[in-house]
Amino acid sequence: MFQVSEIVYFCYGHRLLDYVGKCARVHGHNGKVEIVVGGETLDARGFVMDFSDLQVAAQRFIDDTFDHRLLLRRDDPLVPVLTAQGETFVALDVNPSAENLAKLIFDHLRGLGFPVVAVRFFETETSVAVYSQPLPAGPVATP
Numbered sequence: 001m002f003q004v005s006e007i008v009y010f011c012y013g014h015r016l017l018d019y020v021g022k023c024a025r026v027h028g029h030n031g032k033v034e035i036v037v038g039g040e041t042l043d044a045r046g047f048v049m050d051f052s053d054l055q056v057a058a059q060r061f062i063d064d065t066f067d068h069r070l071l072l073r074r075d076d077p078l079v080p081v082l083t084a085q086g087e088t089f090v091a092l093d094v095n096p097s098a099e100n101l102a103k104l105i106f107d108h109l110r111g112l113g114f115p116v117v118a119v120r121f122f123e124t125e126t127s128v129a130v131y132s133q134p135l136p137a138g139p140v141a142t143p
């Protein structure tokens with residue numbers, strides 16, 4: 001399989017529930033996400049796909065959804081407090097762990113038709129969560 005990837009940088013805050021450790025406190029990360037797309041064949045240009053198409057879609061989703069935002073699980077006790085204060089945050093159905101954020105990005109881009117095979121979510125330069133799935137059978141829709 002051929003693979004190409006794009007990297008997106010962003011900043012986010014979060015805290016994890018049901019967890020004992022530093023990420024149980026409200027804090028921030030300089031995140032880095034590598035989105036890997038794959039294909040068994042190349043197009044007439046010799047590409048899996050145009051890097052810029054993937055970069056634009058990934059950057060747009062991450063900027064609009066996660067960048068410079070506080071990510072919380074929906075049942076976090078901070079949710080009603082921040083709501084009452086008119087503060088901006090993102091309430092997720094899952095804990096905002098690197099693993100879950102990788103899957104959210106993967107699912108969104110697959111849903112747009114990108115042949116994503118893996119999302120590597122760097123919470124730090126040395127701590128990386130990966131969500132991956134093989135390509136679905138049959139042709140992948142062109143985004």
Ligand SMILES: [Zn+2]
Binds near residue numbers: 014022023027028
């Ligand atoms: Zn953290």
